Amino acid sequence: MSCLQQHKESDVSVSENEESHVFADIMTLKVKTTKKFAIDQSTSYQTLFLNVYYDNKEKKRYLTYQDGEGNCIQFYGFDSEVLERKICFSKQGPNSVRKLTGYKVINFDSIYVIDKSSKTLALFNGQGVKKENYRLLLGSETNQTSTAWAFSPTSFLLIENDSIYLPAHPNRSPYYLGSPFVAVDLKSGNYEYIGKYTDYYSDPNDEWNENIFGGFFSHSYNSKTKNMIFSFQGDPYIYTGHPRNPLRQKFLARSEKFYGAKPPANKALSSAEHFLSIDSYVYILYDSYRDLYYRVASHSTDLLKTDLTKNKSEDKIMSIIILDASFEKVGEVYLPPNRYFFRTMFVEKEGLYISTAHYANPNLKEDYIEFDVFEPQTLLNHE
């Protein structure tokens, strides 16, 4: 039995800032610079999966980028800003990856890959040869039909004591009775579903239907405190702990404009419409260079624009809540519409990188992956 199954909600300690929801901004985010990487004709300027990999042997930093159509992981020199190498996977045969849905580069000869289509986690070498294969998500229990979500900067992959911890979103309602993580024993290949969702979703007054996005969560890792930070989409609190016990401590990290997500009154909405119509918290990132946390809040919007055309999820107004090392809110910054593709963001020493591949960005260039680099700044009246 996992630790968490014995865990009681009363064990959750609550931070002192629980009641505080009147904020005075101390910090803001300013665009410091831009960064762009040249891509070829067969690579899309949007991806859901990218990351930064630092190669210890070469002493060199790479932007790694999932080319989903080519079924490849591309490595762009962070300084050269061009493609320097890539690893592609076949779609058939013993070394196949049918649908690449995230990866983690340990080094050039060890890369963990999620294949959502065949529901496997596999370890590949640098030549695209499968070294290990872990079959996931077998069985018939509720959680075992879940979707293994992949790794990205907003979905941190923890490898610890020969175990790998993957987020696994239950896809049956009520999802909050499922477990948000699966732990895979890398020696035996056995796996177990672990952790639990917050009680935020179990309010009997809320009728969440299957179209909910509330089951989604984001998590980051603070290597200094050895804690993971969990942000559940509906919940105004963020939680710290471990995948086996993700609710160890909670901190209020709400937007000034809303508290948490509530199910929409109209139950007939599609998933996309549902997402548009609710306020929610979509991502969490830890900035180890500045000891700050960034929580991305997505604000509800109308289904239709003023010209009666449909809004898309990318049309939602986004704000970034800045939290200090003690999880005290120190700012909330609203970003301009029609510029940012929020699914692609990461933190590096230069600041917070956010993709500018919004579909309506008038300056969008198809042959580049482009980012604005934000730097947190203390507001003048607080210096």
Add this chain to the structure above:
Amino acid sequence: MNKSLCYKLLALSLLLMFFSCKKELKIDASIISSFINCKHEDKCYVLIVPMDGCSGCRSLAIKYINDSTAMKPSFHYIASTHNTKLAKIRLGYAASKINIKIDSNELFFNKGVIGKYPVLYQLENGNVLDKKVLDASIIQEELYTL
């Protein structure tokens, strides 16, 4: 409420439904005509594929386009997406065929004509005769039995 009133109300609602469907199909035909001129053809088929929707349905639709467009002159295809580059990558060889258009302003999505599934229209003299939403359960059968 008496029986005859019930029948009248039922007939009225059916009539309203009929006319509202007709009106919707007229709008669909008008949007299609901004991409494709079907008026000179007795019958034509138009398959609209949302490139960001159901990925399995999209793959089957693209496979079908690559299999069959050269053989069927009365078939037209519209890929609907804002990401023209990705559409071309996904369409592959099919992107170069003359009976394929890209709806880069996502007119079909914006006007509510399509959602996440491909939609197949049958037109006669520019008017919509039939409209089918091809979800994952029927797409293969519907396309390959045309």
